[in-house]
Amino acid sequence: MTTARLAPRTALFLPASNPRAIAKARALAVDLVILDLEDAVRDDAKTAARAAAVAAVAEGFGPRLCAIRANGSGFGEHVEDLAAIARSVADFVVLPKTETAEEAADVHAACSKPVLAMIETPLGVLAAADIAAVPGVSGLIAGTNDLAAALRLPPASGREGLSVALQTIVLAARANEVWAIDGVFNGLDDAEGLAAECRDGRMLGFDGKTLIHPGQIQIAARAFGASPEEIEDARAIVEAARGGAERFRGRMIEAMHVAQAQALIERNRA
Ligand SMILES: CC(C)(COP(=O)(O)OP(=O)(O)OC[C@H]1O[C@@H](n2cnc3c(N)ncnc32)[C@H](O)[C@@H]1OP(=O)(O)O)[C@@H](O)C(=O)NCCC(=O)NCCSC(=O)C[C@H](O)C(=O)O
Numbered sequence: 689m690t691t692a693r694l695a696p697r698t699a700l701f702l703p704a705s706n707p708r709a710i711a712k713a714r715a716l717a718v719d720l721v722i723l724d725l726e727d728a729v730r731d732d733a734k735t736a737a738r739a740a741a742v743a744a745v746a747e748g749f750g751p752r753l754c755a756i757r758a759n760g761s762g763f764g765e766h767v768e769d770l771a772a773i774a775r776s777v778a779d780f781v782v783l784p785k786t787e788t789a790e791e792a793a794d795v796h797a798a799c800s801k802p803v804l805a806m807i808e809t810p811l812g813v814l815a816a817a818d819i820a821a822v823p824g825v826s827g828l829i830a831g832t833n834d835l836a837a838a839l840r841l842p843p844a845s846g847r848e849g850l851s852v853a854l855q856t857i858v859l860a861a862r863a864n865e866v867w868a869i870d871g872v873f874n875g876l877d878d879a880e881g882l883a884a885e886c887r888d889g890r891m892l893g894f895d896g897k898t899l900i901h902p903g904q905i906q907i908a909a910r911a912f913g914a915s916p917e918e919i920e921d922a923r924a925i926v927e928a929a930r931g932g933a934e935r936f937r938g939r940m941i942e943a944m945h946v947a948q949a950q951a952l953i954e955r956n957r958a
Pocket residue numbers: 700701702703708709710712713724727728784808830831832833834835871872899900901902
């Protein structure tokens with residue numbers, strides 16, 4: 689399922705159990721707010737968090753898209769979460785640890801909401817293309833913390849060990865024309881590290897990045913937007929192109945480069 693809206697560059701997670709974070713999110717320049725009911729919420733706070741998430745989306749997040757992340761299938765609270773999300777005005781349901789196309793289809797059927805399926809287990813990576821092909825799925829989100837743990841990557845091993853999984857997620861999303869959103873960066877005080885990881889995500893083909901703190905938004909928004917030089921170059925390509933193979937600024941351009949340039953201009957119009 690493709691959505692008419694452009695893919696989010698910035699998607700901020702926050703625990704639905706944290707009213708201050710919910711209030712803060714309403715004033716942040718973020719594209720998508722994800723109210724979490726899963727890992728960010730203590731077991732004894734799950735019921736109250738579910739009610740808070742539904743109330744928060746009803747109150748609204750202005751122009752921001754909003755999603756609720758349910759607890760995963762097979763886990764306590766999953767059924768109750770889906771019933772509450774179905775009745776809510778959330779734009780999306782986020783399904784953690786998606787491992788099969790059937791699971792994603794069931795969640796879509798239960799909620800009647802577009803599904804953002806998190807790929808964060810080895811089985812999920814191996815099934816990513818099937819999951820992305822489910823008609824109710826609008827995007828894939830890389831769950832890099834869970835994936836690193838499941839792959840038994842040593843702490844602080846960087847993203848090298850995740851590269852096949854990340855590229856598989858982008859391939860699956862592109863093959864099915866759904867969004868591809870990169871995983872979170874855990875460093876709260878490491879602006880350089882975040883910027884580098886955002887650049888890496890963009891170079892891999894992701895549309896945007898999931899975030900965990902307001903301080904990360906500006907860096908990610910900048911990284912996933914085009915630079916003035918890229919926009920100038922794209923405009924010049926569109927203006928110069930006459931069709932077929934041509935020389936442009938010392939390189940060859942063809943129809944796909946023109947289409948790419950037009951898409952870049954469109955995405956960065958705002
Ligand atoms: C990580 C945090 C627990 C850090 O919290 P804290 O130290 O309290 O933050 P600050 O004191 O710096 O906060 C300053 C103000 O900003 C608000 N705030 C903080 N985080 C957010 C947020 N995410 N959204 C909105 N507002 C936020 C604070 O409330 C402060 O405001 P005020 O009190 O008015 O001054 C915390 O940042 C946090 O909880 N982050 C989100 C955690 C989360 O949602 N985790 C789940 C998703 S990550 C994941 O699971 C990915 C995936 O599944 C995987 O496997 O990789």
